[in-house]
Amino acid sequence: MRIAALIAAATLSACAPAPRAASPAQTAAPAAREMFVVAANPLAAEAGMAVLRKGGSAVDAAVAVQAMLSLVEPQSSGIGGGAFMTYLDAAAGKVRVYDGREVAPAGATPSMFIGNDGRPLPFGQAVVSGRATGVPGAVAMLALAHRQHGRLPWAALFGDAERTAREGFTVSPRLGRFLGGSFPQLQSPDARAYFTKPGGGLVGPGDRLTNPLYADFLTRLAAQGPDALYKGQTAARIVQKTRAAPLEGTMTLADLAAYRPVEREALCDAWAGYRACVPPPPSSGVGMLMLLKLLERTDIAARGPTDPQAWFAFAEASRVMFADRDRYVGDPAFVRVPVKGLLDPAYLDARAKLIGERAGNPTFGSPPGAPARGADATKEPAGTTHFIVGDAAGNVVSMTTTVESIFGTGRMVDGFFLNNQLTDFSFSPIEPDGAPAANAVAAGKRPRSSMTPMILLDAQGRFAGAIGSAGGNAILPYVGKSLIASVWWKLPMQQALALPNLVARGQSISGEVGKFAPGVVGGLAARGMTLKPGQGEDSGVHAVLVRDGRIDGGYDPRREGRVLIEASGK
Template sequence: MKMIRLVAAVAALLTTSCTSNMATGPAAAPPPEAAATPRAAVQETEPFVIAANPLAAKAGQDVLKRGGSAIDAAIAVQAMLSLVEPQSSGLGGGAFLTYLDGASGKLTIYDGRETAPAQASPSMFLGPDGKPLGYREAVTSGRATGVPGAVAMLAMVHAEHGALDWSSLFSAAERTAEEGFVISPRLGRFLGIAFPQLGTPDATAYFADADGERKTTGDRLKNPEYADFVRRLAANGPGALYGGSTAAKIVAKTRAAPLEGRMTMADLAGYKPVKREALCNPYRVYLVCVPPPPSSGVALLQLLAMLEKTDIATRGPEDAQAWFLFAEASRLMYADRDQYIGDPAFASIPVQGLLEPAYVASRAALIGESAASSPPEAGTPRGAVLAAADKTLEPAGTSHFIVRDAQGNVVSITTTVESIFGSGRMVDGFFLNNQLTDFSFSPVDDNGRPAANAVAPGKRPRSSMTPTILLDSDGKFAGAIGSAGGNSILAYVAKSLVGAIDWDLSMQEALALPNLVARGSRFGGELDKFAPGVADGLAARGVDLKPGQGEDSGVHAVIIRDGRVDGGYDPRREGVVLVGTGE
């Protein structure tokens, strides 16, 4: 499939966007919790780490202090997140990574998405009655786990861009697992919720205290099995996961009842990450670059392109019409995304058609004065192949982090074990993903048309993960962003970009803006965070907001403003922005 080329996109940005000033909205007061957060401002050349947990961010910063590269630090961050934020990501999961080479300016996408085993079948999530399994039944099953991809992908990037030895990047995670860490309020909150994964024997045993009760915030949690695993991973490389005793345990764990899976040692040994070309499109004075399918990055670009056809930039966060435009454009984007995006090795994806200006304009023109009473249908972009209506269940989860080193190399990575605590099954101290539940449980519709995101052997499930890098009109690094949150990731990231770019908020203020996710017939929003009158104004336009669901957002982002770095972390999590090497 011919992708939109980076060079062409830069040229388009230079000729069309750079001659106009950045549109900004009225100087509306930010939400109270955002106004109290100072803007981070440092020299552009300084390295930084932004992650969802302070221990993970510090592990990355320490690697930078030792002269490590951005990918060296990212490996240390991921190893620590697997321990201290196990509900979101880990070494048993997958990831997408967008990499900017500081010397050459080249962008590369590294796809570490999990794959379905060779013995997978389109009907594997159908019950004996031929109907889709219930999600709670499927999520903890052995067949929910895909072949993990994060470790192999990180090893690939390290081989190309690492500065320190692989063996030196896991010491912080190993030490913390051995000595134990204090359970944070966020992890403690999740441990108090009745997720089905917490009812598995593995999770029950791992989080139990000496009296057999589940640990909670403030308790110390040790994980000697994980310490031993990362020690072997450091010494032996990715083969410590994809072969030997750990691989055998993964196979055994996924093939255990109920609903045993179909993974084999050959599946693990044969996993290959994929290098892909970045997909880029202009937005205002920036070039926004994302992973191509099976990521949903093209949908983010489409949403931004539709918003650029509206007057949202002349408005602001206190304007109900601005949020209405965002909601309706989101619904149109999701209709297309859900219909067409899947693994490009198995389905024809109309990437170029979705971004063609005429098609974008036709979709944006569907935004009326009030919300349509029925959900919008997918359009017919050039190159579209008629497919079944999507029935994929995609829960919230995941983590995003960003690293830049002193040489200007940047890593923007979104990483996941899928839903909360993955499948709830553990091997060597880490949770296995339940990523195959990101496939459509129904492989065909009533007319026999196949779903673009149906299960197939070796296939990668569609992902909403969109680790993004922004370039300026000279092709230089201008920012990075990404989020957690399942299919809501696209809305979370777009909202944050609108706040930072169109409304000229600091990045921290933009991330703190209320979330609004409009998909299909549902309008989800953080009702208590909108400015007075916004919810009523939306209701008058047919947008009836309901409280959000899932894990909330986890947006981390930076943007370059006048040569200075404006970084932010999502206040809904426990993130931190660490600038410099801590010296």
């Protein structure tokens, strides 16, 4: 019945005429303020809502959500990883970005992922190495945001996660599925020790799992603040763990103590009647905006999810965007990123002309202000999680957080996994012609990220929506598809997120082949585009949109999400 309803709604949407750039649904501010939490695990969503019920702010709730996700969804994010937060300060009417991206240690070198044979290391070998871990940033970033926007004491935000870690939680089907996989991280001694049942074998869905080491760490984190991670015994253990063979890293206590999150101006641009705000580089927010604005130059808004041409335009726009994103985006403290040039209307007009009637072979362009850059060799596997929080005062957090690939490096400290974020750098730092890759490794550098937590504002500057996703480089098309379906095709958010995913980057065009409406896959093939099974099944899009004064929230059905909405009484 659910599938039939989805197809029926999609068919109606496909038949409805629409202008080239459709206006958004009415986004009048909610008559009664609604608090909301959308997260990939019910326990995490409940932990966030419990904070809101106590009068906590959106940032307070975000701290509680992250603490719980580190426990119950360790394959995706954690205390040992990094994050980007896009934050709406309702009173100031301003969108800010908090950059908690990990950084490379002072001892990192451009050739750190080059083997003795002069070739890039195999990814499966690099991802579990000590040198894969960057200095974690999520805790410091949350602490900075809490100092500025918290209402409850920091120490009051970890109780649910600490109690759940000590008493135990039921392993979810999704976590159990990953524990049954062949990921190299699960072969690490730390992961085996944590997940092995008393009678042997790894825990599975329905089993009880406790984490007393993590509970003890949260107790210290609550009492000491971020120093519990960046100084003292936990910091020493992180250094020791990352310096262990094979392929030991170079992290030091000084690297941890020196970490600083960055507060950045949000990158905002007009789209479909909204003002879409995303993080600037080293996030790929500029790529997200570029994708949406390229699609504004097509007729996709007048089509729908049963129309092959709509998906063709989406795929070709994605390929054009990725060609530029991969070439030019990196840490702006180290490379000049032509953000204005990539969003220049004349440049976008020219790039949109590459979206023809048949599949082409789009390569990177030359936006105004672009420097010479080498080709990109970044892998960026799927991982990560996204959540959204709105508080009683109208403040909103849209936060994407990660330990990079599944279970990070597989190395653990004090009950949490260490990230493998430095494998988000390009393994080949320099082209044969000498042009450096924008995303090459450098000491103190933040690797490029596809995380693009977004907040939408309406024409009056009021909150209109928030969205983000997990999925490595596929985050951009996951979010793009969901926005097109919910805003232009006007599907209810839950239906929009359930639509099949299509990820087109370079010569790789893949997705959930069996989920498209009849005729779509064949229609793509007739346009020279062969859709293969692949990326798409593990998206993690979470979103809310204000429709007619009410919150329309959705969670990605491919995960175990939960949408909680409650009236605040204010």
